[in-house]
Amino acid sequence: MPKINKPGRPVAFWTKENIALLKKLYPKKSNAEVAAAFNLNERAIRNAAMRFKIKKSNRYWDKPEVDYVLKNWPVMSAVEIAAGLKEKFGIEKTRWAVINKYRELK
Numbered sequence: 001m002p003k004i005n006k007p008g009r010p011v012a013f014w015t016k017e018n019i020a021l022l023k024k025l026y027p028k029k030s031n032a033e034v035a036a037a038f039n040l041n042e043r044a045i046r047n048a049a050m051r052f053k054i055k056k057s058n059r060y061w062d063k064p065e066v067d068y069v070l071k072n073w074p075v076m077s078a079v080e081i082a083a084g085l086k087e088k089f090g091i092e093k094t095r096w097a098v099i100n101k102y103r104e105l106k
Helices: 016-025 031-038 042-051 063-072 078-089 095-105
Strands: none
Touching: 016 031, 016 042, 031 042, 063 078, 063 095, 078 095
């Protein structure tokens, strides 16, 4: 019987295969999407990413998404841009993610 840690998951949950999948998904997907793939909460995903030294990719924003932000920044609020990104591209970005991306680009 495998040793069980407090949340009820086996200690050996992070197998080589799971770590490889985390390395593939984490840089480009939202924490919520990665958490759903592993059936874990977002905090567990962030902790695992730190533990295995996996970081978000600069390519987390694709070119069409960046273009959408730049085009709409003068006429829309960050909240409206975030909603537009979800509607048009199916990605969830917070208002602060939009603001920080715009600041990074300018």
